[in-house]
Amino acid sequence: MDVRVKICGLTRAEDVAAAGRAGAAYGGFVFFPRSPRAVSVVAARALALEAPVGLAKVGLMVDPEDALLDAVMAEVPLDMVQLHGSESPERVAEVRARTGLPVMKALGIASEEDVGRIALYGRVADQLLLDAKAPKGAELPGGNGLAFDWRLIAGRRVPVPWMLAGGLTPDNVARAVEMTGARQVDVSSGVEAEPGLKDAAKIEAFVRGARGAEVVPKL
Numbered sequence: 001m002d003v004r005v006k007i008c009g010l011t012r013a014e015d016v017a018a019a020g021r022a023g024a025a026y027g028g029f030v031f032f033p034r035s036p037r038a039v040s041v042v043a044a045r046a047l048a049l050e051a052p053v054g055l056a057k058v059g060l061m062v063d064p065e066d067a068l069l070d071a072v073m074a075e076v077p078l079d080m081v082q083l084h085g086s087e088s089p090e091r092v093a094e095v096r097a098r099t100g101l102p103v104m105k106a107l108g109i110a111s112e113e114d115v116g117r118i119a120l121y122g123r124v125a126d127q128l129l130l131d132a133k134a135p136k137g138a139e140l141p142g143g144n145g146l147a148f149d150w151r152l153i154a155g156r157r158v159p160v161p162w163m164l165a166g167g168l169t170p171d172n173v174a175r176a177v178e179m180t181g182a183r184q185v186d187v188s189s190g191v192e193a194e195p196g197l198k199d200a201a202k203i204e205a206f207v208r209g210a211r212g213a214e215v216v217p218k219l
């Protein structure tokens with residue numbers, strides 16, 4: 001099954017190349033200074049310009065102010081914006097209008113109540129990213145290597161294209177896809193040698209694992 005993979009938190013040209021070589025559909029650049037995967041606008045521009053054709057470039061931001069959006073948009077040739085903070089539906093619509101790009105809104109999932117927000121954000125976002133909710137007091141709102149209970153979303157209708165994220169690894173991605181029916185998956189820490197540095201062999205194994213899964217929800 002052709003599950004599309006996003007490799008997030010690319011910081012080096014060799015990691016961008018590895019993502020492309022493995023057949024990833026998306027590569028993510030993190031514009032969030034507290035992250036070990038953060039890149040400057042200048043660095044992201046260089047990485048994006050070297051990205052292979054076919055690797056869609058996603059800019060991840062957390063509750064960005066307009067100044068950051070404008071600075072990134074002026075320099076980095078992106079294909080999509082990922083919002084990974086507590087942006088309201090109205091803000092998602094504003095970012096979409098301001099950047100002229102499709103917006104993927106990340107939703108932290110830990111309960112039925114969180115699942116209920118899928119319909120709300122599905123009205124304004126082009127895509128949704130269903131991720132584990134960060135623990136209280138966590139330094140980062142994502143990229144923590146934590147999975148959520150996939151049964152919460154198994155078989156649910158999501159009104160726009162969506163990705164599964166949170167604690168995915170080469171070892172569990174096939175099971176995650178089979179349980180949730182996800183047709184797109186996103187990974188960061190699960191394919192790293194150390195925070196901020198990807199491992200080409202893990203990226204390759206991850207893409208292979210995702211593609212080897214059968215997308216039929218089993219629950």
Ligand SMILES: O=C(O)c1ccccc1N[C@@H]1O[C@H](COP(=O)(O)O)[C@@H](O)[C@H]1O
Pocket residue numbers: 008009028030032035036037060062084131140141142143144145146165166167168186187188189190
């Ligand atoms: O990766 C980060 O550093 C990051 C920082 C701030 C917000 C989101 C971040 N990453 C996103 O979180 C998901 C899950 O990460 P992981 O695979 O569990 O490590 C990742 O796919 C990124 O989109």
